[in-house]
Amino acid sequence: MTSGTMINQNKVDWLKSKIRDIPDFPKKGIVFKDLTTLLNDHEAFNFVVEALTENARGLKPDYIAGIEARGFILAPAVAHKLGIGFIPIRKPGKLPHTVEKISYDLEYGSNTLEIHVDAAEKGKRVLIIDDLLATGGTAHAACQLVEKIGAKVAGMSFLVELDFLSGRNNLPKGVEIFSIIHY
Numbered sequence: 001m002t003s004g005t006m007i008n009q010n011k012v013d014w015l016k017s018k019i020r021d022i023p024d025f026p027k028k029g030i031v032f033k034d035l036t037t038l039l040n041d042h043e044a045f046n047f048v049v050e051a052l053t054e055n056a057r058g059l060k061p062d063y064i065a066g067i068e069a070r071g072f073i074l075a076p077a078v079a080h081k082l083g084i085g086f087i088p089i090r091k092p093g094k095l096p097h098t099v100e101k102i103s104y105d106l107e108y109g110s111n112t113l114e115i116h117v118d119a120a121e122k123g124k125r126v127l128i129i130d131d132l133l134a135t136g137g138t139a140h141a142a143c144q145l146v147e148k149i150g151a152k153v154a155g156m157s158f159l160v161e162l163d164f165l166s167g168r169n170n171l172p173k174g175v176e177i178f179s180i181i182h183y
Helices: 009-016 042-059 071-082 139-150
Strands: 018-022 031-034 061-068 083-090 099-106 109-116 125-133 152-161 176-183
Touching: 009 042, 009 176, 018 042, 042 071, 042 125, 042 176, 061 071, 061 109, 061 139, 071 083, 071 125, 099 139, 109 139, 125 139, 139 152
Parallel strands: 061 083, 061 125, 125 152, 152 176
Antiparallel strands: 018 031, 099 109
């Protein structure tokens, strides 16, 4: 499923012009989408936060979760604008309380994510935000963590989606997916 928020193609092209490509990072053959150049531009960053917030409103989340590291830039801004709490989904050993964890594969390795067991009350709706959807491994793991603590995934939002990697096909069926920029 895809959320109903639509972004004008001229705005998408403008945002794309703010993203720098880094070839062969983090390994040979990968073209890394460096979003720091977009985030450094106040007008572009503000537009992205507003678009993510507008989409989130329609999903009526109780919390916004952000995936470490760049999801930590976008998710708290959206949570703040909506007046709701932020949930960090972190790499191992970063959260001080009891956690649920899950390991998963990436397009260039493997990783583990953790969430506090009491991050959200049972049945509450959590919108997960990250910077980029590639193969879907990280995003899928985040969905599993939210469900492990008894909450419901209200949807997922991304600044960039790499369509050619078909990551959304690896996400749970029926989850609302919103991406501002598609490559």
